[in-house]
Amino acid sequence: MWTDPLNSKYLFFTGKGGVGKTSLACAAAIHLAGDLTPVLLVSTDPASNLDEVLGTTLGSAPVRVEDVPGLFACNLDPGAAALAYRERAVSPYRGLLPEAAIRSMEEQFSGSCTLEIAAFDEFTSLLGAAETADRYAHVVFDTAPTGHTLRLLALPGAWTSFIDNNTTGMSCLGPLVALSKQEAMYRSSLEALRDPQRTTLVLVARADAASLQEAARASEELRRLGVCNQHLIVNGLVERTSTTDPIAAALVDRSSNALANLPADLSELPLSTVPLKEHPLVGLAALQCLTTRDTAPSSTVTGCTLPDVPTSLDTLVDKLLLLGRGVVMTMGKGGVGKTTIAEEIAVSLARTGVPVLLTTTDPAGRATSALKPPVNNLKIERIDPVLEVQKYRDEVLEAAAANLDQHGLALLEEDLRSPCTEEIAVFRAFAAAIARGEESYVVIDTAPTGHTILLMDAAEAYHREVLRTESEMPASVRQLLPRLRDPEFTCVILVTLPEPTPFHEAKVLQDELGRAGITACAWVVNQSFLASGTREPFLQTKALMEARWIDEVMQVSPFTVVLPWR
Amino acid sequence: MAKLKVYDPAMCCSTGVCGPKVDMTLVGFAADLDWLKRQGVEVERYNLSQQPAAFVANAVVNEEVRRNINVLPILLVDDEIVCRGHYPLRNELTDMFSLEAEAYPGLLRVISQNGD
Numbered sequence: 001m002w003t004d005p006l007n008s009k010y011l012f013f014t015g016k017g018g019v020g021k022t023s024l025a026c027a028a029a030i031h032l033a034g035d036l037t038p039v040l041l042v043s044t045d046p047a048s049n050l051d052e053v054l055g056t057t058l059g060s061a062p063v064r065v066e067d068v069p070g071l072f073a074c075n076l077d078p079g080a081a082a083l084a085y086r087e088r089a090v091s092p093y094r095g096l097l098p099e100a101a102i103r104s105m106e107e108q109f110s111g112s113c114t115l116e117i118a119a120f121d122e123f124t125s126l127l128g129a130a131e132t133a134d135r136y137a138h139v140v141f142d143t144a145p146t147g148h149t150l151r152l153l154a155l156p157g158a159w160t161s162f163i164d165n166n167t168t169g170m171s172c173l174g175p176l177v178a179l180s181k182q183e184a185m186y187r188s189s190l191e192a193l194r195d196p197q198r199t200t201l202v203l204v205a206r207a208d209a210a211s212l213q214e215a216a217r218a219s220e221e222l223r224r225l226g227v228c229n230q231h232l233i234v235n236g237l238v239e240r241t242s243t244t245d246p247i248a249a250a251l252v253d254r255s256s257n258a259l260a261n262l263p264a265d266l267s268e269l270p271l272s273t274v275p276l277k278e279h280p281l282v283g284l285a286a287l288q289c290l291t292t293r294d295t296a297p298s299s300t301v302t303g304c305t306l307p308d309v310p311t312s313l314d315t316l317v318d319k320l321l322l323l324g325r326g327v328v329m330t331m332g333k334g335g336v337g338k339t340t341i342a343e344e345i346a347v348s349l350a351r352t353g354v355p356v357l358l359t360t361t362d363p364a365g366r367a368t369s370a371l372k373p374p375v376n377n378l379k380i381e382r383i384d385p386v387l388e389v390q391k392y393r394d395e396v397l398e399a400a401a402a403n404l405d406q407h408g409l410a411l412l413e414e415d416l417r418s419p420c421t422e423e424i425a426v427f428r429a430f431a432a433a434i435a436r437g438e439e440s441y442v443v444i445d446t447a448p449t450g451h452t453i454l455l456m457d458a459a460e461a462y463h464r465e466v467l468r469t470e471s472e473m474p475a476s477v478r479q480l481l482p483r484l485r486d487p488e489f490t491c492v493i494l495v496t497l498p499e500p501t502p503f504h505e506a507k508v509l510q511d512e513l514g515r516a517g518i519t520a521c522a523w524v525v526n527q528s529f530l531a532s533g534t535r536e537p538f539l540q541t542k543a544l545m546e547a548r549w550i551d552e553v554m555q556v557s558p559f560t561v562v563l564p565w566r
Numbered sequence: 567m568a569k570l571k572v573y574d575p576a577m578c579c580s581t582g583v584c585g586p587k588v589d590m591t592l593v594g595f596a597a598d599l600d601w602l603k604r605q606g607v608e609v610e611r612y613n614l615s616q617q618p619a620a621f622v623a624n625a626v627v628n629e630e631v632r633r634n635i636n637v638l639p640i641l642l643v644d645d646e647i648v649c650r651g652h653y654p655l656r657n658e659l660t661d662m663f664s665l666e667a668e669a670y671p672g673l674l675r676v677i678s679q680n681g682d
Contacts, residue, residue: 089615090618092618093618093619093622096618096622097618097621097622097628097631098631098632098635100635101576101614101618101621101631101635104575104576104614104615104635105576105614105615105618107576108576108577108614108615109615396588399588399590400588400590400593400594403590403593403594404593404594404597405597405601407597407600407601407604408593408594408596408597408598408600408601409597411596411597411600412593412596412597415596473587474587477587
């Protein structure tokens with residue numbers, strides 16, 4: 001059984017979005033808790049689906065999962081963590097300081113630094129605290145999609161060396177001042193992560209080249225950070241080959257090719273495989289099937305056909321051409337195909353002769369290398385956090401050089417090493433990309449949901465600051481939210497698969513955007529077996545399960561496209 | 567040597583690198599404080615969002631803040647207010663401590679450096 005080698009104290013599941021991290025982490029946790037062993041399951045994804053998958057309402061403190069004795073679970077939600085963090089910092093001063101002072105303190109605790117630090121605080125206090133280690137035999141982390149995971153895992157190192165190197169004690173520690181007392185906790189977190197006896201990193205991939213490459217990249221990067229005990233799981237392997245159905249044959253081909261050509265970084269790792277299930281892996285019964293040989297309890301499936309909707313992106317591209325210029329953003333859960341759809345839209349727009357910029361905010365975003373040969377009128381860029389930080393530092397240092405002596409510059413340089421700087425640099429690059437939508441089409445492939453929500457939160461926080469203060473800000477930042485709110489300028493496309501988890505995540509995203517005054521202009525349902533016309537019985541079962549989710553999309557979407565499985 | 571206490575308004579970081587645009591006034595002021603320290607002045611700095619207790623503990627500051635929060639920043643030398651409502655330039659700082667302002671590009675630091 002694939003769960004057998006996974007018995008470390010700490011298990012981290014990582015991989016490209018949509019590969020089944022949450023399902024496998026849950027199944028592994030349920031399996032470990034089998035004989036009443038106390039197990040804690042933790043999601044660090046700001047857009048966690050753990051509640052839905054387990055059918056239990058979770059918070060930031062561990063709660064018992066009703067139907068699995070021994071299993072506890074919690075969500076480390078950065079938004080909630082930041083609020084709690086702010087409350088802890090501010091509440092003791094209510095009554096001691098005037099209301100205006102309290103309000104201005106609260107405003108300071110709403111930026112992206114606070115979110116990042118609060119989330120980090122919760123993460124290390126789980127990983128580094130003796131209580132957690134004593135109470136639970138195993139702690140299973142269902143980590144966020146890859147880019148975010150790597151940053152989170154790299155943080156204990158980054159912060160620890162930041163504290164080590166910071167000598168003046170008056171720099172941009174932000175709320176970190178309060179945290180530096182917990183230095184011991186950071187060190188023990190880092191030690192736990194690097195100890196092969198205690199920690200196993202589980203790399204989850206699908207049997208396709210892109211997801212395996214992503215796993216290889218994560219494997220290499222984490223090995224460099226000292227996390228060396230790694231295990232590879234290839235999830236959703238297609239084993240049935242009974243018919244001559246072209247769709248089924250393509251799936252089987254793709255699986256066997258991918259396994260035969262594992263990236264070098266992965267070929268040395270212990271490997272397990274998990275077969276593709278026809279039912280969505282939601283609810284305990286379905287999850288338990290992942291660790292047994294049973295098939296999921298069958299629900300009644302009635303025949304149905306695809307509703308009358310466009311099955312290509314052409315109509316959507318025509319709608320975009322009416323705008324003449326502007327921003328197109330693809331958003332949705334990791335693994336739903338945001339990048340592919342952004343690429344296709346960008347290429348289609350460029351082929352009509354208009355200038356198009358294609359870029360991504362995903363720190364782990366793949367370079368859109370698929371686009372060969374180069375397309376006329378299409379420019380491809382990428383918001384690379386490392387480069388953006390470098391650019392931002394250089395810009396700041398250059399502007400300051402005229403007014404500071406060497407001591408002042410050294411001080412500033414040290415401050416710019418603060419981990420907050422990355423958040424700001426990436427945010428500014430995002431605002432600048434949006435601003436370029438004034439001159440041409442800008443197609444942005446966004447990061448997975450959690451990261452995108454944080455970016456939108458930052459947009460709102462800075463917008464409030466714009467309204468509140470006269471402070472100098474780049475024009476692109478000042479106009480960011482108004483631009484995003486303008487349906488004649490920005491078109492947000494929500495991308496989903498015809499499955500419950502990515503649908504719900506995209507719906508949450510749509511609601512979040514709505515609260516910020518941003519309306520989605522279309523939904524794209526990607527990789528539909530129902531639209532593919534497959535005759536393979538196993539895939540037809542999957543296709544029939546899709547109908548409900550396509551219907552749900554159409555009820556909340558102003559314009560729906562359903563793309564067949566490719 | 568005298569002792570300088572700076573009470574900042576609520577902010578993410580006292581050097582101003584944490585906003586969507588770096589505040590050069592704060593960067594320059596941080597450098598100036600660093601310079602003052604090297605001249606032997608004892609400097610303490612409190613940020614309302616990070617060290618609110620300091621704003622409760624000091625009676626002079628507490629009274630000022632209760633009257634009007636926009637009075638921040640407040641600078642105290644030996645518990646007497648020497649500056650409020652803005653960050654002083656280095657020549658103001660050198661005057662406070664009767665120091666010789668050495669040749670230094672930040673001497674006449676221009677606040678309007680903030681422009682785009």
